[in-house]
Amino acid sequence: MLREQVLHNKSTGKPTFEGKERMEEKILQVEDLQVTFTTFGGVVQAVRGVTFDLHKGETLAIVGESGCGKSVTSNAIMGLIPQPPGKITNGKVVFKGKDLTSFKKSDLRKIQGLDVSMIFQDPMTALNPTMTIGEQLTEGLRTHHKISRVEAKTKAIEMLLLVGISNPSERLNQYPHQFSGGMRQRIVIAIALICEPTLLIADEPTTALDVTIQAQILELFEEIQKKTGVSIILITHDLGVVAKIADRIAVMYAGKIIEIGTKREIFYEPTHPYTKGLLNSVPRLDLVEEELEPIEGTPPDLFAPPAGCAFTARCPYAMEVCNLVYPVATSLSEKHKVDCWLQDERAKGLFN
Amino acid sequence: MIQYIIKRFFMMVLTVLLIATLTFFLMHAIPGSPFDDDRTSNPTIQENLEKYYKLDQPLPVQYANYLKAIVTFDFGPSIKKPNDSVNSLLARGFPISFELGIITILVAVLSGVTLGTLAALRHNGIIDYLAMTFAVIGISIPNFILATLLIQIFAGELKWLPAATWQSPLHMILPTLALATGPMAIIARLTRSSMLEVLTQDYIKMARAKGLKPSRIIIRHALRNAMMPVVTIMGTMLAGILTGTFVIERIFAIPGMGKYFVESINNRDYPVIMGSTVFYSAFLVFMLFLVDIVYGILDPRIKLHKKEGESS
Numbered sequence: 195m196l197r198e199q200v201l202h203n204k205s206t207g208k209p210t211f212e213g214k215e216r217m218e219e220k221i222l223q224v225e226d227l228q229v230t231f232t233t234f235g236g237v238v239q240a241v242r243g244v245t246f247d248l249h250k251g252e253t254l255a256i257v258g259e260s261g262c263g264k265s266v267t268s269n270a271i272m273g274l275i276p277q278p279p280g281k282i283t284n285g286k287v288v289f290k291g292k293d294l295t296s297f298k299k300s301d302l303r304k305i306q307g308l309d310v311s312m313i314f315q316d317p318m319t320a321l322n323p324t325m326t327i328g329e330q331l332t333e334g335l336r337t338h339h340k341i342s343r344v345e346a347k348t349k350a351i352e353m354l355l356l357v358g359i360s361n362p363s364e365r366l367n368q369y370p371h372q373f374s375g376g377m378r379q380r381i382v383i384a385i386a387l388i389c390e391p392t393l394l395i396a397d398e399p400t401t402a403l404d405v406t407i408q409a410q411i412l413e414l415f416e417e418i419q420k421k422t423g424v425s426i427i428l429i430t431h432d433l434g435v436v437a438k439i440a441d442r443i444a445v446m447y448a449g450k451i452i453e454i455g456t457k458r459e460i461f462y463e464p465t466h467p468y469t470k471g472l473l474n475s476v477p478r479l480d481l482v483e484e485e486l487e488p489i490e491g492t493p494p495d496l497f498a499p500p501a502g503c504a505f506t507a508r509c510p511y512a513m514e515v516c517n518l519v520y521p522v523a524t525s526l527s528e529k530h531k532v533d534c535w536l537q538d539e540r541a542k543g544l545f546n
Numbered sequence: 547m548i549q550y551i552i553k554r555f556f557m558m559v560l561t562v563l564l565i566a567t568l569t570f571f572l573m574h575a576i577p578g579s580p581f582d583d584d585r586t587s588n589p590t591i592q593e594n595l596e597k598y599y600k601l602d603q604p605l606p607v608q609y610a611n612y613l614k615a616i617v618t619f620d621f622g623p624s625i626k627k628p629n630d631s632v633n634s635l636l637a638r639g640f641p642i643s644f645e646l647g648i649i650t651i652l653v654a655v656l657s658g659v660t661l662g663t664l665a666a667l668r669h670n671g672i673i674d675y676l677a678m679t680f681a682v683i684g685i686s687i688p689n690f691i692l693a694t695l696l697i698q699i700f701a702g703e704l705k706w707l708p709a710a711t712w713q714s715p716l717h718m719i720l721p722t723l724a725l726a727t728g729p730m731a732i733i734a735r736l737t738r739s740s741m742l743e744v745l746t747q748d749y750i751k752m753a754r755a756k757g758l759k760p761s762r763i764i765i766r767h768a769l770r771n772a773m774m775p776v777v778t779i780m781g782t783m784l785a786g787i788l789t790g791t792f793v794i795e796r797i798f799a800i801p802g803m804g805k806y807f808v809e810s811i812n813n814r815d816y817p818v819i820m821g822s823t824v825f826y827s828a829f830l831v832f833m834l835f836l837v838d839i840v841y842g843i844l845d846p847r848i849k850l851h852k853k854e855g856e857s858s
């Protein structure tokens with residue numbers, strides 16, 4: 195914390211590794227969240243005990259391979275797990291002091307879109323093709339606040355300007371197909387932010403966009419966060435995106451967070467073998483000559499996940515204990531935690 | 547838009563002319579003449595009759611006369627009912643057929659869409675299974691068999707409803723049920739499957755994430771999108787209902803256009819066949835045009851004026 199505040203003074207708005215101010219207030223605590231899906235093939239343990247918290251104005255990135263449970267985690271926070279087949283079997287999602295997992299559907303609806311909003315991956319499918327942009331923008335607003343059509347429209351125009359869409363009052367009457375992909379994602383962001391939520395969950399918001407548009411959208415996120423102080427959970431495969439806007443990073447593997455820490459800690463002191471592998475498997479501008487090393491093997495079957503560390507089969511350092519017992523979490527710093535037996539005192543002796 | 551309508555109008559006229567021409571030549575390809583029955587077996591009388599109705603003229607001349615009749619929409623008197631002109635038959639019969647057809651369509655669409663939506667919302671639940679079992683039965687029973695069954699049960703055994711004719715709303719129930727069940731079952735199945743697909747779409751998830759009420763999500767977000775495939779098959783369905791009215795009218799002794807049409811074919815009553823065919827094809831083509839307009843309204847992505855060169 196201290197170190198981050200010191201670093202912050204040098205902040206110039208460029209992508210750096212500084213933290214942000216006013217992060218003391220915790221707005222979200224996820225505790226040992228477990229989600230399963232019952233399918234014909236059996237029960238998928240999609241999320242197997244995820245714990246993290248989020249402060250006001252902070253951006254937490256969740257990274258990890260496809261299928262590791264990122265989307266399920268975010269849907270569970272949002273209260274959007276389809277039940278059945280899904281079920282939150284354990285854990286809490288404490289938002290502003292209240293456990294959302296114990297909420298009735300009708301009570302959840304009072305929070306969805308108002309306090310917690312979500313942005314989806316594909317802007318081409320996230321907007322209803324048969325409704326005008328204006329209606330899609332204002333319907334959430336009009337559901338949560340008793341305001342007139344005119345007031346809602348004024349707010350909608352304001353939001354479109356905020357996300358950088360010109361001619362907003364004419365645009366309101368248009369349909370999604372009349373916008374480009376990048377513009378649609380801006381509209382999706384405007385819809386998510388129109389009720390001024392405290393928490394924004396963005397599930398791969400830039401994956402479907404081309405690189406230049408990606409950069410613009412990320413800048414938009416930063417700008418909006420500065421203006422509104424919204425906390426963001428950003429789900430992505432793209433470590434470039436993470437490097438640009440995350441404050442902290444959670445690395446997920448097979449339904450668990452296996453390492454979490456500040457951006458600096460994860461990028462410069464990755465500790466879990468999977469995190470290291472992940473960082474080595476993407477091209478980095480600063481290490482041009484280095485060979486890319488994709489992580490060999492595939493993640494475990496979530497129908498029958500192993501009792502021990504799920505990375506065992508692919509881990510170059512795997513020990514006998516790894517497959518049998520799940521590693522205890524080790525705190526490396528105030529914010530840096532890792533689940534790996536290598537950090538156990540006894541193992542350290544073994545390798546040194 | 548106006549350009550599109552004009553273009554469509556010409557296509558429609560062309561289609562009707564084509565159907566009319568086909569009917570004309572098919573009709574004349576069938577051996578026999580309207581005066582084949584006993585009373586007119588005297589060859590002189592027959593010749594005179596043919597002369598009177600201009601049936602002695604060469605086929606191309608008859609065809610030209612016929613085209614003229616189409617353009618002026620005056621098909622002259624019926625051969626078998628000399629006191630009635632074709633137009634008066636149409637004026638008498640068509641409103642009744644139209645009533646039967648419209649009620650059938652309304653019943654089929656409203657109940658089919660409701661049933662399909664409920665089934666989709668209770669996917670794999672009891673309502674779903676019941677609705678789909680009902681739909682399969684509804685699709686597989688031909689309307690004339692259903693009609694006889696309905697008459698036997700509700701008019702014969704239970705004596706709840708009148709067995710025939712078209713006089714009061716009570717009389718309308720059985721014919722409409724017989725005619726609407728098939729289309730309703732098809733619409734229900736189609737609505738269910740397209741609703742199930744729409745409900746998995748991202749924009750529905752997004753609507754949920756906005757905290758909207760489930761009723762609004764279904765009605766405002768899902769239904770309109772789920773209706774597209776239903777509107778697409780409405781064209782064929784209309785044609786099916788239209789021919790269905792002929793059968794049902796006959797079974798229930800409803801004095802609609804169907805009765806005259808079927809009689810006219812049996813009797814080779816050329817003017818009536820011609821007149822009703824042209825009238826019905828024009829009507830159907832116009833309904834198809836309406837369906838396309840509705841489709842364009844439902845789906846803003848479809849630009850009507852861009853649909854050039856499309857036929858139907």
Ligand SMILES: Nc1ncnc2c1ncn2[C@@H]1O[C@H](COP(=O)(O)OP(=O)(O)OP(=O)(O)O)[C@@H](O)[C@H]1O
Nearest residue numbers: 231233238240259260261262263264265266267496
């Ligand atoms: N509705 C569902 N029914 C059954 N299984 C599901 C369902 N939704 C998710 N899962 C399973 O949960 C696991 C985690 O899925 P999730 O979508 O969270 O992955 P992800 O990390 O978001 O991956 P990606 O990067 O590809 O989006 C997967 O194994 C998936 O098969």
Ligand code: SF4
Nearest residue numbers: 503506509516534535
């Ligand atoms: S716990 Fe064992 S298998 Fe898992 S990452 Fe650490 S060393 Fe590898």
Ligand SMILES: [Mg+2]
Nearest residue numbers: 264265266397
């Ligand atoms: Mg995902």
